[in-house]
Amino acid sequence: MITHSQAAKQFLKDQKKALWHDRALWYVRQKRDAQSKTIPEWEQLRQKASQIKAHTMQNLAHYLEMFEKNALENGITVHWAKDGDEHNKIVHQILTQNDAKKVVKSKSMLTEECGLNPYLEQRDIEVTDTDLGERIIQLRGETPSHIVLPAIHLKKEDVSDTFHTHLGSQKSNNDPHYLTQIAREHLRQKFLQADAAITGVNFAIAQSGTIVVCTNEGNADMGVSLAKVHIASMGIEKIIPRVKDLGVFTRLLARSATGQAITTYTSHFSGPRPKAQMHIVIVDNQRSSFLASEDYRQSLHCIRCGACMNTCPVYRRSGGHSYSYVIAGPIGSVLGAFRDPKEHSSLPFACTLCGSCSDVCPVKIDLDKQLYKERQDIVQKGYSVKKKRLFKVVAWVMRYPFLFDMLGKVSRFVIPKLPQSILYNSKNNWGKYRKMPTMPKESFKERYQKEKNVK
Amino acid sequence: MSNSKEWILSQIREKQKSISIPLPEYEGFGICYEDKEKAFENALIQAGANIAYTNKKRVHEVIKKHYKDAKIIVSNISDIISPTKEITKTPHDLADVDLAIVKGKFGVAENGAIWIEHDKKEQRAHYFIAQHLVIILDKNSIYHNMHQAYANITLEKGGFGTFIAGPSKTADIEQALVIGAHGPKSLLVVVL
Amino acid sequence: MKIGLFIPCYMNELYPDVCFDTLKILESLGFDVTYPLSQTCCGQPMANSGCASDVASLAHRFVEIFKEYDYIVAPSASCVAMVREHYESFFKSDDRDFHKVRDSIFEITEFLHDIVKLNTLNLSFPFRVGVHNSCHGHRMLRLASSSELQIPHFSKIKNILNLIDDINLVQLQRDDECCGFGGTFSVTEPEISAAMGNARILDHLGANAEIITGVDMSCLMHMQGLIDKNNQPIKVMHIVQILAKGFA
Numbered sequence: 105m106i107t108h109s110q111a112a113k114q115f116l117k118d119q120k121k122a123l124w125h126d127r128a129l130w131y132v133r134q135k136r137d138a139q140s141k142t143i144p145e146w147e148q149l150r151q152k153a154s155q156i157k158a159h160t161m162q163n164l165a166h167y168l169e170m171f172e173k174n175a176l177e178n179g180i181t182v183h184w185a186k187d188g189d190e191h192n193k194i195v196h197q198i199l200t201q202n203d204a205k206k207v208v209k210s211k212s213m214l215t216e217e218c219g220l221n222p223y224l225e226q227r228d229i230e231v232t233d234t235d236l237g238e239r240i241i242q243l244r245g246e247t248p249s250h251i252v253l254p255a256i257h258l259k260k261e262d263v264s265d266t267f268h269t270h271l272g273s274q275k276s277n278n279d280p281h282y283l284t285q286i287a288r289e290h291l292r293q294k295f296l297q298a299d300a301a302i303t304g305v306n307f308a309i310a311q312s313g314t315i316v317v318c319t320n321e322g323n324a325d326m327g328v329s330l331a332k333v334h335i336a337s338m339g340i341e342k343i344i345p346r347v348k349d350l351g352v353f354t355r356l357l358a359r360s361a362t363g364q365a366i367t368t369y370t371s372h373f374s375g376p377r378p379k380a381q382m383h384i385v386i387v388d389n390q391r392s393s394f395l396a397s398e399d400y401r402q403s404l405h406c407i408r409c410g411a412c413m414n415t416c417p418v419y420r421r422s423g424g425h426s427y428s429y430v431i432a433g434p435i436g437s438v439l440g441a442f443r444d445p446k447e448h449s450s451l452p453f454a455c456t457l458c459g460s461c462s463d464v465c466p467v468k469i470d471l472d473k474q475l476y477k478e479r480q481d482i483v484q485k486g487y488s489v490k491k492k493r494l495f496k497v498v499a500w501v502m503r504y505p506f507l508f509d510m511l512g513k514v515s516r517f518v519i520p521k522l523p524q525s526i527l528y529n530s531k532n533n534w535g536k537y538r539k540m541p542t543m544p545k546e547s548f549k550e551r552y553q554k555e556k557n558v559k
Numbered sequence: 560m561s562n563s564k565e566w567i568l569s570q571i572r573e574k575q576k577s578i579s580i581p582l583p584e585y586e587g588f589g590i591c592y593e594d595k596e597k598a599f600e601n602a603l604i605q606a607g608a609n610i611a612y613t614n615k616k617r618v619h620e621v622i623k624k625h626y627k628d629a630k631i632i633v634s635n636i637s638d639i640i641s642p643t644k645e646i647t648k649t650p651h652d653l654a655d656v657d658l659a660i661v662k663g664k665f666g667v668a669e670n671g672a673i674w675i676e677h678d679k680k681e682q683r684a685h686y687f688i689a690q691h692l693v694i695i696l697d698k699n700s701i702y703h704n705m706h707q708a709y710a711n712i713t714l715e716k717g718g719f720g721t722f723i724a725g726p727s728k729t730a731d732i733e734q735a736l737v738i739g740a741h742g743p744k745s746l747l748v749v750v751l
Numbered sequence: 752m753k754i755g756l757f758i759p760c761y762m763n764e765l766y767p768d769v770c771f772d773t774l775k776i777l778e779s780l781g782f783d784v785t786y787p788l789s790q791t792c793c794g795q796p797m798a799n800s801g802c803a804s805d806v807a808s809l810a811h812r813f814v815e816i817f818k819e820y821d822y823i824v825a826p827s828a829s830c831v832a833m834v835r836e837h838y839e840s841f842f843k844s845d846d847r848d849f850h851k852v853r854d855s856i857f858e859i860t861e862f863l864h865d866i867v868k869l870n871t872l873n874l875s876f877p878f879r880v881g882v883h884n885s886c887h888g889h890r891m892l893r894l895a896s897s898s899e900l901q902i903p904h905f906s907k908i909k910n911i912l913n914l915i916d917d918i919n920l921v922q923l924q925r926d927d928e929c930c931g932f933g934g935t936f937s938v939t940e941p942e943i944s945a946a947m948g949n950a951r952i953l954d955h956l957g958a959n960a961e962i963i964t965g966v967d968m969s970c971l972m973h974m975q976g977l978i979d980k981n982n983q984p985i986k987v988m989h990i991v992q993i994l995a996k997g998f999a
Contacts, residue, residue, distance in 0.1 A: 113942045122946070128734050130925070137898065143590055143669075146901040152583040159580045165571040172564075178717045184564035236740060237731035253731065260733045280735035288741060295741070296651055312714045322687045322727040322742025329684040330650050340567065347714055351585060351706040354722075355669070365602055365670030366724045369687075369742065375717030377683055378648070388567045396574035415899065417929045421946050454940060456933025456947075457799060459890035463899035472890075476799070476837075483801030491935075495797045499805035502760070502791040503812065512764040533938035537945035538976025541765050548763045548770035552786050559788075 105447070108454035111426035112418075121259070126420040128256060133414040135363020136464070142365075143355070152352050154468040157405035160343055161395060167310040167343045168386065174313025175384060178375040183385045188218030191387045195220060195302065195335055198383055199229060202333050204299035208291075210317070210324035211235040212304025213251050213408060214337050214387060217430050220302075231302075232294045234323040236287050243270045249424025251431055252361045252410035257423050291323070301327030305338035305384075306407070307353055311346045314374040315384060318357060318367040325371050334382045336373070340391050341404040353407060356466040361409040390443055399477045403438045405467040412461035412471060418454055427451060434461035434471045441478045449487040452478035509549065516543040589704035595668035599701050602671030606725030607738045608746040612698070615751055622660065622693055625747050629658035633685050635678070636662050636695060650684035659689035663723075663748070665700040667708045672722040673748065674708060679718040686723065692743040694723065698750045754784045755820035757856070759827045760792040762968050769968060772995035773826040773859055779998035780867060787816045795833040799934045803837070810834075810841040818848040822866065823856040826991050828888025828966045831858045836891055860966050860990055861894060864907040872914035874997030879919045881960035882908055883951065883974070884927040885967035894966065898926050908966060908990065915997070921958035928954075932973035948977045955985060962986045964993060 116122050140146045160167055172182045183198075185191035191214075199207065207224065209215065209231055221231050221242075233242045237254035241247065243266050248254030255263070260278040267273040273286045303324045307316040315336050317324045328334045344353065358364045376382035394404045413419045413433030424432035428448050429440025437451035452475045461471040483492050501507050519527070520543050528535040546554075553559065592598040600610050613621045619640060633656050634642040640660050647653065663673035673694050677683055686692065702708050714720060727742030738744065754777055758770050777784045793813055794806035813834065817823045825831050834856050842849040863869040888894045888908075895906035912918055931937070931947025938944075952974055955963050965971055968989050975987045 109940045109942075112940060116942045116946055126950075131734070140901050143901070145588065145590065148588075155580060155583050159582050162575055162577065162580060164575055165568045168568065168571070184567055186563045186566055190563060234741065235731070236729045240731065253734075255731050256734070258733070260735070263732050280732040281737050283732055284729060284737040284740065288739065291741060292654075296654055309714075312716075314714050320727065321729050321740035323740070325683075325687045325721070326741045329682065329687055340571070345582060347712065348585060348706070348709045349582070351589070351704075351709040352583075355589075355705050362730070364606070366672050366722065368606070368723065368725050368727055370672065370722040370724075372714055372720045374714050374719065375679065377650075377719065378680060386564075386567070388563075388570065392567060392570035392574055395571060395576075401576075417931065417947050417950075418940070418943055421943050453801075453936070454943075456886065456929050456931060456936050456944075458886035458929035458933075460886075460897070460899060460927075460929070463890060463897050479799070479801035480803050481801075484804070488801055491800050492802055495800055495802040496805050499794065499797050499802065499809060502794070502809055505789050505791050508760070508791045516764060533941040534976070536941050537980060538948075538973065539979035541972055541976065544765065544767050546767060548758055548767035549786070549788065551767055551771070552774075553788070 105428065107450040108422065108426050108428070109450065112422035112454070115423045115426055116421065122421060125257065125423060129414045129420045132363055136360055136411055136414065139359040139363050139365060149352060149356060150466055150468050153356055153466055154405065156344060156349050156352060157467050160345055161341070161401060161404055164340065164343065164395065167345055168340060170310040171308055171313055171343055174311065176313070178313045179382070180313065180375060181381065181383045183383060185385055185387045187389045191218045191337065191385055191389070192220050192223040194385050195337070196224060196227060198333065198335055199224070199300055202300065202381070204333055205229055206298050207231045207300045207302055208234050208294055208298040208327040208331065209302040210304065210319060210327060211238055212302070212337055213431060214304060214339050215302065216248065217389065218387070232291070234291050234294065234327060236284065236321060239287060239291065240266060247425070247430070249432065250410060250413055251408055257425065295326045295330050298327060298331045300333040300335060301331040302335045302337065303328060305336050305342050306357065307344050307350060308338050308342045309347055309350065310343055312374060314372050316350065316370060316372050318370050320368045322369050325369055328373070329377065332380050334373070334376060334380065336382070336384045337387060338384060339387050339389070357407055357409055360411040360464070360466040394442065397442070400438065400442050400474055402469045403435065403442070403474060405469055406435050407467060409466055411464045411466065415460045415464045417458065417460070418456065422454070427454070434475065435469070438471060438474045438478060441482065445482050445485055446487050449482050452482060509547070512547055516545070516547070519543050585706040589706040590669055591703045592668050595701050595703050596698065598668040599666050599671055602669065603725065603748055606671050607728060608671065608725045608748055610748045610750065612750045618695065618749055618751065621749055622747070626658050626691060629691065631656050632658045632660065633689070634660035635681070636660060646681055646685055648682065650682040650688070653684050653688050656685060656689040658691045658693065659685040660693040660695065661686065663694040663696040665702055665708065665711065666696055667702050667705060669704045670724055672724040674712060675721050675723060677719045677721070679715060683719055686721065687742045689743055691745045692723070693747045693749060695749050695751060752782055752822070753820050754782045755817045755823045756784050756786040757790065757817065757823050757825035757830065758786065759825065759830045759968070762827065765972070766968055766989070769826060769989045769992055772991040773824070775995050776859065776991060776998050777824060790816050793830045793833045795830055796934055798833065798837055803840070807841045810838050814848050814852045817852050821855060822862065823852065824859055824862050825856070826859050826989060827968065828858045828885055828892050828894065829969065831856050832887040832891035858888060858892060858894070858966055860908050860911050861892060864911055869911060869914065872994065872997040874915050875917055876915045876993060876996065877917040878961045879921050879959055880912065880962045880964055881921050881923060881955035881958055882912065883930060883963050883965035883970055885965050885970045886929050888966045889927055911994070912990070921955070921960045923954050923958055925954055930970045930974055932970050937973055944973070945977060948973050952977060952983060952985065956983065960985060962988050964988050964990050966990055
């Protein structure tokens with residue numbers, strides 16, 4: 105299993121691309137800043153969002169039941185799935201019951217988490233991802249590297265090559281307008297031929313049994329308004345209590361995600377359209393175990409805006425594919441390391457604890473504190489044995505000033521005498537890119553004792 | 560299925576903490592503009608939409624000027640515009656629509672969003688499948704912010720409503736903004 | 752007013768001059784300053800590496816050593832942040848000594864700004880200086896407003912530096928991006944660490960800064976290492992090295 109550090113090293117080899125990736129995402133962060141400056145009550149808005157989410161999580165069972173009751177009254181069929189497998193089975197069953205062979209899907213990280221596409225494809229169902237970025241990576245056989253900008257790791261030349269191979273577009277025509285037009289025409293056919301449309305859910309309103317889906321492209325709405333069956337997959341944490349609470353989230357989401365005041369479409373589905381069906385699949389898949397955790401409960405508040413990724417200097421310089429979990433960046437590292445600390449043990453350490461993610465999070469998740477705690481858990485659970493041993497020794501040495509002083513004195517004596525080839529050997533990760541600091545003759549303590557005449 | 564429901568709910572009840580945090584209220588909260596109509600216009604233009612101000616008599620003219628090549632036109636506002644095609648019961652029939660003209664309930668100044676309250680007995684494809692979209696809006700129907708907007712929205716049981724805030728767009732190819740993704744390639748808001 | 756001088760472990764070994772500048776500033780202001788000889792380390796490297804449970808004895812040791820002072824002052828924002836933000840779990844909630852230490856520990860710039868309320872500095876420093884907003888000082892101690900938050904802009908660091916009439920604080924492209932030191936991160940993710948540090952240095956060079964300054968020697972040590980490797984025409988100075996010149 106490749107660690108984040110190894111993957112990041114690979115990513116940085118293409119320096120030009122890495123620089124572009126960093127700048128492109130920093131630009132999105134700047135657009136977010138510009139938008140937040142237009143709202144004088146921005147920090148209060150974040151506080152309200154955090155409050156709504158905290159209240160909801162404390163009363164989640166109540167709101168889920170309210171949501172189901174109201175959704176049923178709206179003519180929506182509601183299903184519950186314990187885990188990803190069950191989710192996939194339920195979706196498949198709905199499709200087979202309706203002879204649905206062709207499915208269009210708009211962006212849903214939950215379906216990515218559950219592995220829905222391969223599950224359905226193995227059962228001879230054609231699934232077309234309709235979000236442009238998702239379609240590009242689907243054609244390339246890749247996974248999304250960012251939850252909002254799934255193809256951010258690709259240049260237009262990459263897209264052009266992919267469209268030329270799979271959609272017959274002009275070779276080497278890299279114009280984004282041309283390529284988008286190609287995708288528009290290609291996906292329009294998919295929309296018109298689809299038997300079912302699968303969407304994610306941005307927000308599920310308990311009070312009215314409504315789900316809200318936000319897009320810029322209109323692909324979710326296109327799919328749902330044409331296909332006879334609409335299946336919406338949602339995690340249990342997507343619930344918000346009242347219609348009016350949407351005011352808070354619709355003001356925060358797009359501003360945080362892409363630096364727009366709002367997405368082009370914010371669609372409120374309270375029932376199927378005439379002569380069609382609407383299904384909602386409510387999924388747990390370990391989310392309820394986050395609720396039990398004092399330390400990580402807040403990560404359930406996430407509204408999947410991706411702002412933490414855009415601001416994270418490590419994410420920007422390593423790319424989403426350097427992270428072993430389906431979601432990358434700060435929130436991904438928290439979620440992944442909690443779900444499977446062994447598999448994702450390197451993720452909480454792919455971070456300098458700079459805290460920018462926490463300051464940018466629209467729902468005020470204290471991501472940096474959670475990453476700090478994840479580190480403690482990973483070491484406690486024994487997934488970082490070398491580090492634990494080393495620091496146990498260091499901590500022990502620190503209890504004895506005499507030992508500590510001796511260690512310092514020896515280092516300051518020996519290091520300047522080491523030949524360059526030994527000092528800057530391949531194991532010296534500091535020396536790979538940096539000169540070693542100059543070793544002074546005396547420590548502060550030694551000089552202080554001399555000058556102040558104290559022992 | 561109900562086993563999973565009970566399992567999930569019991570897991571949640573076992574694990575949720577019972578310290579009580581109240582829900583916030585929004586009375587008097589949210590940005591207000593000195594000139595909300597101007598703010599609305601600016602937000603729409605920034606989103607790549609066009610805006611025109613006219614009266615009921617001249618709507619047809621204004622739309623014709625913007626969309627002279629539009630042949631197949633649908634509309635759910637029969638008293639203002641005469642469509643060339645009906646909004647049919649089969650949404651796929653609307654695949655050839657050049658222009659859809661619809662009524663907006665109100666606009667929101669902070670982001671240029673327009674609330675479309677849809678008649679649930681009708682199909683809804685025309686908002687998205689038409690090549691271009693026109694929304695007719697009353698000039699006195701602009702709210703300052705989304706809190707005011709939601710205070711004036713009732714979500715009809717079994718219904719559909721959407722905020723539309725510009726033409727469809729994407730920046731998924733190297734962050735280059737392209738207007739016209741899957742939905743309409745342009746939006747004209749006609750304010751009466 | 753008794754001050755306990757808290758010197759980070761690595762600064763004691765590698766940067767004695769900077770430590771003496773800190774001492775000089777405090778003594779010149781008339782404080783009775785002691786450097787308790789038995790101090791070693793606050794435990795930050797252990798804690799950040801996931802070994803917080805090994806820090807408990809160090810934390811208790813720290814409080815024991817420093818509890819007798821009215822103020823504890825350190826030339827390191829991250830070490831102060833460690834005590835202020837992460838020590839709580841090692842102590843009982845009613846531990847008076849811990850609370851006293853936590854409430855009286857300050858980073859030197861913060862101390863000069865908030866406690867001493869320094870409002871004059873007799874010093875000429877006619878150089879173009881870039882301020883590196885070290886993350887722990889920035890987002891944990893809140894020494895300045897972070898660019899992510901919509902709050903009125905403030906900077907205790909710049910307020911203190913601007914007491915120097917002829918200093919020229921440059922405008923950076925990214926005011927508070929992390930330099931990539933991150934403790935053991937600097938050696939566990941060396942490529943990203945170097946990429947981040949180099950980006951910071953280029954930002955300062957782009958603003959024609961002659962000197963990069965900050966409140967955390969670890970960040971500065973990391974950037975100095977990169978600068979020396981790449982032979983770049985820019986110096987690095989801890990803020991106390993600048994300020995100390997204004998004290999006799």
